[in-house]
Amino acid sequence: MAARPETGSPFIPLPEMSGRQFREWAELFERRAGLVISPERKSFLVTAVGLRMREAGFDDYEAYYQWLHRGRESLPEWSLLLDRVTVHETRFFRHPRALELVSRHVSDKPCEGEALSYQVWSIGCATGEEAYSLAMVVDQALLARSGRSYFGVVASDISVPSLTVAREGIYKESRLDELDDRLLRHYFAPLEDGRFRVVESLRRRVCFAQMNIFDHARHPLGPMDVIYCQNVLIYFQRERRKMLLDGLVEYLLPGGLLILGSGDVVGWNHPRMERVRWDGVLAYRRLPPQGRTT
Ligand SMILES: C[S@@+](CC[C@H](N)C(=O)[O-])C[C@H]1O[C@@H](n2cnc3c(N)ncnc32)[C@H](O)[C@@H]1O
Structure with missing residues (x-):
């Protein structure tokens, strides 16, 4: 060409x-x-x-x-x-109430082995702010618990340029306004040019991958504690949104959460999911095989 x-x-x-x-x-x-x-x-x-x-x-x-x-x-x-x-608008801690729900979910998860494991999937992660916010929240919640633990965040998007920014994890100071000073000091290192980079220990926890959400069945993703999909479904046809959500249920552990943007989908029901009551947040929990958890 x-x-x-x-x-x-x-x-x-x-x-x-x-x-x-x-x-x-x-x-x-x-x-x-x-x-x-x-x-x-x-x-x-x-x-x-x-x-x-x-x-x-x-x-x-x-x-x-x-x-x-x-x-x-x-x-x-x-x-x-x-x-x-595609629209890539995003920011750190964009949905604080949804992140509080994740934090609570981490705190409440029973530890069934020698170490507690926690897996998150951020779908439509754009330039990474959402995925790193989730990683910070999970890390903080795990630090507050005793015992050994491990966590990982898979963050996917269809946009290659956005993922390049996300993987670098370098942001202007003005992008970090939503972060409190404690998190800023803990998870970001200042660079000589005035920008900040997510520290390596947190970057290692987040795996960015290019993925079209409609091709998720082709990607071998393990069972998740949380699937976080905010401000993505709005770009798709209503019927396709529901089909997509039906498919995502298969990637959740029993008790796992599917967290969407409020208004992303109306009237979606699934026999293996129940609504989670959490103000200002649209979330569903996967039921255990025998029945309801609450
Ligand atoms: C508005 S951003 C949302 C970013 C973040 N989730 C948030 O709420 O701050 C929407 C993202 O969805 C991604 N996207 C759009 N269509 C997609 C598709 N078919 N598969 C995966 N990602 C897609 C876009 O590339 C964009 O980065």
Whole structure:
């Protein structure tokens, strides 16, 4: 693919996208990533696709669309484009009440072996703030307990550029406003340029992986104590959200929690899950095989 810098200029107006082309592009994003892009968001899609198309050296939507269907060869380009149409807004301790529920869950988990093990999966982790927040909360709750323990956080996202930032674990000071000083001192090391890096001992606990949430069945993930999926489902069709949640139940340990963003899903029920009453939080608990836990 030849780079043609002159076509990459943001000052040349983007070509018109016909109604048929818009439907094809919207269908592509939905089929491959579950993303719903409604006709009202056409101008957003045109800008995102158009600018990336130019950067990649194409000047018409059709040719770019065809290129993205060239199998493995076009996967890196698909990944860059996808990054342009997904929203990566996030911050540390974004949902404090949900994190309090996790902390309580850690404190209450019975230790059934020599050491207590606790596993978390953060889905749609963006640039890592959510996953590191979960790691801090679990670590603190385990430190408050006696006895040996181990924990891990698997953090997945479809966006490769976001995961690169997440793995580095380097953030500007302004991103750390939600953290109290004690956590800041404990889990972050100042860098010479004024930014802060998550300390290695915490980074080691978090494993970042590129994963399309709709392909989770292809990834061998162990049973989880918590699946944390906030501000991700809203981008998908309602029916697909429910199917997805049905699938996620299989990854939870009995007693494990599925924590969603409030309003992410309405009217979802599952025979093996019960609602957890926790103010301001939409959460479900997996029932033990014989019946209810509470
Ligand atoms: C708004 S961010 C939410 C970040 C974080 N969960 C939070 O609440 O702060 C949504 C994230 O979902 C990711 N995402 C969107 N579609 C996805 C998919 N099909 N599979 C996995 N991640 C996806 C995006 O890349 C983005 O990083």
